[in-house]
Amino acid sequence: MHIKNTSSITPCSSPTGEVIHEFMGQVAGGSHQHSLAQITLPPGKASAKHYHPVAEESYYILSGHGTLMLGDEIMTLASGDVVAIPANTIHEIRNNTTEDLIFLAVCVPAWTPDCSVYLD
Numbered sequence: 770m771h772i773k774n775t776s777s778i779t780p781c782s783s784p785t786g787e788v789i790h791e792f793m794g795q796v797a798g799g800s801h802q803h804s805l806a807q808i809t810l811p812p813g814k815a816s817a818k819h820y821h822p823v824a825e826e827s828y829y830i831l832s833g834h835g836t837l838m839l840g841d842e843i844m845t846l847a848s849g850d851v852v853a854i855p856a857n858t859i860h861e862i863r864n865n866t867t868e869d870l871i872f873l874a875v876c877v878p879a880w881t882p883d884c885s886v887y888l889d
Contacts, residue, residue, distance in 0.1 A: 773799070775807060786814035794879040804879040810835065810870040815863035818888045824876040826854040828862070833870035836863045846872075859888065 778790045778797075787808050791797040794804025810816070810833075818838070828837070830850045837844050838861045839854060846852060846862075854860050864870040876884070 773797075783816070785817050786811055787816055791880075794876070795881050796879075800879060802879060803875060803877045806874045806880070807831075808872055808874055810862065810864040810872075812864055812867050812869070816861050818859060818861040819885045820859045820888075821854075821856055821876065821880075821884050822886060823856055824878055824880060824884050825856050826860075826880075827875045828852050828854070829873040829875075831871045831873065833864065833868050834866050835870040835872075836865060837861070838863070 773792050775790050778792065780788045780790050782788055787810055789806050789808050791804065791806040793799035794806070795801055797804070828846070828851065830846050830848050832848050834845065834847045837846050837852060839852070840858050844852070862870070
């Protein structure tokens with residue numbers, strides 16, 4: 770069995786300011802088919818604009834508010850919202866508020882460092 774707690778995971782930070790706790794996946798262990806990470810996006814930060822050629826990704830917003838650019842669409846996300854991001858769809862999530870945006874990200878197949886194509 771593969772049980773982890775956020776407090777037992779050393780987070781990594783992206784160049785754009787995301788704080789990532791990867792719970793499961795090919796890199797973190799515990800699953801080969803999907804990955805699960807908790808991402809904290811501090812105020813004023815955004816993910817890099819990117820897409821995944823093969824992986825489908827879902828976000829579940831735990832707390833805070835954010836703006837998601839998904840292809841040509843822009844939407845506001847808040848605590849309790851879930852969004853599916855199809856493979857090959859350019860996306861970027863942004864926090865323009867004064868509080869942290871915290872969400873879960875699930876990728877199928879599991880995320881690996883080489884499965885994201887960054888545009889910026």
